Amino acid sequence: MRQSTTQITIDTRRQGLVDITAPIRRWVDAQAMQSGLLTVLCRHTSASLLIQENAAPEVRTDIEAYFERIAPESSSYLHDDEGPDDMPAHLRAALTQVQLSIPVIDATLALGTWQGIYLFEHRRRPHGRSLALHLIGD
Amino acid sequence: MRQSTTQITIDTRRQGLVDITAPIRRWVDAQAMQSGLLTVLCRHTSASLLIQENAAPEVRTDIEAYFERIAPESSSYLHDDEGPDDMPAHLRAALTQVQLSIPVIDATLALGTWQGIYLFEHRRRPHGRSLALHLIGD
Amino acid sequence: MRQSTTQITIDTRRQGLVDITAPIRRWVDAQAMQSGLLTVLCRHTSASLLIQENAAPEVRTDIEAYFERIAPESSSYLHDDEGPDDMPAHLRAALTQVQLSIPVIDATLALGTWQGIYLFEHRRRPHGRSLALHLIGD
Numbered sequence: 001m002r003q004s005t006t007q008i009t010i011d012t013r014r015q016g017l018v019d020i021t022a023p024i025r026r027w028v029d030a031q032a033m034q035s036g037l038l039t040v041l042c043r044h045t046s047a048s049l050l051i052q053e054n055a056a057p058e059v060r061t062d063i064e065a066y067f068e069r070i071a072p073e074s075s076s077y078l079h080d081d082e083g084p085d086d087m088p089a090h091l092r093a094a095l096t097q098v099q100l101s102i103p104v105i106d107a108t109l110a111l112g113t114w115q116g117i118y119l120f121e122h123r124r125r126p127h128g129r130s131l132a133l134h135l136i137g138d
Numbered sequence: 139m140r141q142s143t144t145q146i147t148i149d150t151r152r153q154g155l156v157d158i159t160a161p162i163r164r165w166v167d168a169q170a171m172q173s174g175l176l177t178v179l180c181r182h183t184s185a186s187l188l189i190q191e192n193a194a195p196e197v198r199t200d201i202e203a204y205f206e207r208i209a210p211e212s213s214s215y216l217h218d219d220e221g222p223d224d225m226p227a228h229l230r231a232a233l234t235q236v237q238l239s240i241p242v243i244d245a246t247l248a249l250g251t252w253q254g255i256y257l258f259e260h261r262r263r264p265h266g267r268s269l270a271l272h273l274i275g276d
Numbered sequence: 277m278r279q280s281t282t283q284i285t286i287d288t289r290r291q292g293l294v295d296i297t298a299p300i301r302r303w304v305d306a307q308a309m310q311s312g313l314l315t316v317l318c319r320h321t322s323a324s325l326l327i328q329e330n331a332a333p334e335v336r337t338d339i340e341a342y343f344e345r346i347a348p349e350s351s352s353y354l355h356d357d358e359g360p361d362d363m364p365a366h367l368r369a370a371l372t373q374v375q376l377s378i379p380v381i382d383a384t385l386a387l388g389t390w391q392g393i394y395l396f397e398h399r400r401r402p403h404g405r406s407l408a409l410h411l412i413g414d
Contacts, residue, residue, distance in 0.1 A: 001139045001274075001277045003311050003413060005381045035141050037177055037272055039313055039377050043388030045329040051236050053183040053228055058217035062225050063232055070208065070346065079334035087338050090329055094339055094372060096232060098327050098391075101177050101239050101377050103272035105143045110270035112181030115236075132386035134313055134379035136274065136277075136412065137141060139277045139412075173279050175315055175410055189374050191321040191366055196355035200363050201370055208346065234370060239315050239377050241410035243281045248408035250319030253374075274412065275279060 004031045004135045009128045012121035015085070017050065017060045020131075021116040027133060028109055036104040036137015043130045046089035046122050048096040054116030067092045067122075082123075089122035096120055104137055142169045142273045147266045150259035153206075153223070155188065155198045158269075159254040165271060166247055174242040174275015181268045184227035184260050186234040192254030205230045205260075220261075227260035234258055242275055280307045280411045285404045288397035291344075291361070293326065293336045296407075297392040303409060304385055312380040312413015319406045322365035322398050324372040330392030343368045343398075358399075365398035372396055380413055 006027060012018055028038055042049050053059040071091035073084040080086055100117065103110040111117075119129055144165060150156055166176055180187050191197040209229035211222040218224055238255065241248045249255075257267055282303060288294055304314055318325050329335040347367035349360040356362055376393065379386045387393075395405055 001141075003277075005311055005379060005386075007381075007386075035143055035272075037175070037274060037313070039379055041379055041386055043386065043391065045327070045335075045388070045390055050232055051183070052232060056217055056219060058215075059183075059225070059228050062215045062217050063228065066209070066229050066232075071342070077334075077338045079332055079338050081332060087335070090335050090339065091342050094326055094328060094342075097235060097373060099377055101237055103143060103177055103179055103270050105145075105270060105272070110143075110145075110179055110181065110272075112183070112268065114183055115181065130388065132379050132381060134311075134381070134386075136313060139279075173281055173410075175313070175412060188370055189321070190370060194355055194357060196353075197321075197363070197366050200353045200355050201366065204347070204367050204370075235373060239375055241281060241315055241317055241408050243283075243408060243410070248281075248283075248317055248319065248410075250321070250406065252321055253319065 001138045006133050008131050010119050011128050013126050015121055015124055016064045017118040017120055019116050020119050024117055025109060031135050033104055033137040034107050036135055037101055038104060039101045039134045041132040042098040043132055045093055047129050048093040048098050048120045049100050050096050050118045050120050051115050052118055053114055055114055085124045092122045139276045144271050146269050148257050149266050151264050153259055153262055154202045155256040155258055157254050158257050162255055169273050171242055171275040172245050174273055175239055176242060177239045177272045179270040180236040181270060183231055185267050186231040186236050186258045187238050188234050188256045188258050189253050190256055191252055193252055223262045230260045277414045282409050284407050286395050287404050289402050291397055291400055292340045293394040293396055295392050296395050300393055307411050309380055309413040310383050312411055313377055314380060315377045315410045317408040318374040319408055321369055323405050324369040324374050324396045325376050326372050326394045326396050327391050328394055329390055331390055361400045368398045
């Protein structure tokens with residue numbers, strides 16, 4: 001049994017879902033484990049992680065619109081240090097999650113056919129988002 | 139230290155919560171680990187996982203009604219390839235989660251007394267839902 | 277490779293977020309692992325876990341107010357065995373999560389600078405909340 005860890009940075013350009021399946025899969029494949037457990041931690045509180053549909057791009061547009069609707073920009077928040085998109089970002093991160101664990105089975109991530117891993121950027125301006133990756137197995 | 143993995147299929151009949159604690163516990167018990175970490179991944183984007191109250195059935199009815207209310211069927215989604223329950227299913231999955239990790243302590247899942255593991259089917263029609271299970275420990 | 281497990285109890289006084297980063301960090305540090313994976317399970321269905329902003333206290337006030345708004349006390353729930361704050365507690369737990377996994381890298385939890393771990397108490401009255409902690413690594 002062994003472990004691998006790394007940190008990667010994802011550059012986001014705007015609010016919304018960024019497909020990060022490929023870089024994560026590449027790193028997992030490079031560790032050459034037959035069986036194991038991958039954990040990804042988004043080290044921020046205004047961006048989050050989501051496993052979602054990787055085919056129809058309209059799903060992502062609808063998800064983005066939905067979270068804008070249920071956790072809207074508003075003047076009623078106490079916290080707005082970094083602007084009107086600050087507090088909604090924390091709420092959208094709270095409604096999704098900042099960490100995911102995915103089994104590795106038969107030397108590959110056990111994601112379903114239609115599942116991709118997404119970084120969900122909740123701030124309007126571009127950010128460099130740091131992800132911690134941990135893999136244990138053999 | 140060792141690992142076990144398996145895949146199980148849960149047949150759902152309608153929208154709502156299906157108690158999957160028993161089959162998961164059975165598989166974990168069969169691995170005979172004193173201490174470890176179980177991870178369950180639901181390999182779909184229109185069904186999800188929830189740890190919730192296992193006693194009063196009204197809790198489950200209220201949870202189902204709540205998610206129908208906050209992520210309703212609607213004609214305003216861009217994506218409706220598979221019908222009006224398609225996009226709400228993705229949203230309800232995004233608001234809950236598709237993976238769970240639960241410690242095994244003293245040879246048993248460390249769930250609280252009132253906690254059960256549920257598969258949350260978000261589509262109206264019956265589906266076979268594939269779950270990947272991973273256990274590491276000894 | 278080795279494992280450590282423990283259970284800790286957090287006493288809550290009222291609804292809202294309780295910072296539990298310090299006791300969790302202390303226990304992780306005491307296990308003296310260079311690299312590993314921490315999992316925390318909240319063994320209840322009316323309290324949950326959240327990784328959120330640890331600096332501005334207004335963020336926590338806004339988060340608490342938000343969850344009161346989207347999963348409000350109401351007379352329309354079927355389940356109210358333990359009072360009007362019973363069912364909203366289950367819904368707020370379902371919208372967040374009861375388990376978290378966080379990598380340990382370079383002998384420390386890989387949390388971002390602004391991330392803290394919070395127990396989210398959803399009931400009005402004081403409770404003792406049991407958390408199961410599991411660490412695997414070396």
